[in-house]
Amino acid sequence: MKLVRLQRWMQDAVQTGATPARVDAVVLPSRALSAAERLGIYSGMYFSRLLEVLEQDFAAVRHATGAARFAALARAYLNAHPSTHPNLNQLGAHFAGDLLRRSRFLGELARLERTVQEVFDAARCPSLTEPDLAAVPPQRWAAMNLRLTPSTRLLASAYPVNAYYQAFREGRRPRRPRRRNEWILLWRKPDYGVWRRPLTRAQFSLLSRLDAGRPLAEALEAAVALDPELAGAIQPWFRQWSAEGIFQRPHA
Template sequence: MSVLMHQQRGLHAAMLGAAAPEGLLREPVQHEPLLCIYQNAYRARLVAALRDNHGVLPRAMGDEAFDVLAEAYLQAHPSRQPSIRWFGHRLAEFMAAHPGLVPHPAFVDLARMEWALRDAFDAADATPMTPAELAALPVDGWPQRVLRFHPSVQVLALDWHVEPAWRALQADDEPALAEPEAGEHQLIVWRPLLETRWRTVASALEAQLLAAAMRGEDFSALCEIAADAVGVVGTVQQWTAEGLLIR
């Protein structure tokens, strides 16, 4: 192994917390270690990336609590991707597994919502189906028809109503936040064109229809879930108007 390669590998390991090879990045005259400069810059940049990738969460938690969380997450899950865009994809999972680092359990759902919005923004493009295109589909093919959802569509199961806090923090630098309300519900996140959207699933029936349709079950199966076709047709029309379905 060349001296340069040895130093590069040693630097990489030291940045991730391993012991540095003797003499790596030491000033030749004063013999002062310079490695800490790179170690601190590396960690600071990833903590900053975590803040950027979860824009509202740091403000909701507060700087001190978020920095402690970020350092613990970095230690447990160092960046594995060339792009820091993807750093933090397991943060909500990590928060759920380490409640002592989270001032309020609702912050876990807030992290999940924010990451889903970011994923939806970066999802593949697809042309949404228009209501006119839906109406023009042949009637005799509907029983076997399988709906196709936009690549950005995600359905999240949440335990806390974090949406009001997210909206308030988006609109105001220092909003007065109410205590989040507990309550199991589902949230749809998607990006039909250039703007990311979200809304709460309207009912238990819509949640069942979404789950079945996203599994690839056909229209006749959806009608069995709803007990009649009228409710399914109305739901499909709504999904089409919102840009959830593609051609």
């Protein structure tokens, strides 16, 4: 058997866990194990290793599903999306999308856990500081563009997944919540810790539009339409957000 055929043969066997028909012609037995048992060592390790990675990356989802259902979901996911990236930190890249087709709550919880990882690994980027913001002349504010740094992300969810995730992290064994909209800001601090905070719908709208490239005046107008009371709160928000470094420093 040519090397290319042998590798495809073995990979199929390892990733499906099935014993191929010609195993005794391709693999030699040892004194203690048959050819199929020896090949089975690789397929057993394949699934257990990747399951362990998904369990670590989606620990809250595993809590929500229980270990057995999580293992079944992981197996279905790995069959549909076998890893194609050399780095295991990409293994769960499509897990949330896969779960969303089965359960909105599980999918959105998985999306939150995946986003925490993405924020952790995001590229560094100079951020806008409070003095930078204060130096902008008032006449230029309306047209100002403020983009989020790569390590800042926004999530909108139909379930309170951030509250669930926080309770799980604190060891409180949360139960599946009822549907309630939630808007979340995730960002990475200079010490590389990943933080999460609930947002109001108006805050989420404002930051989403800014990150989509809309000028500040237009983004503010849309946010005020959602919450006419927010006009007085905008300056403290921007002071806080710039202190937290969530906006990119504009190119000189």
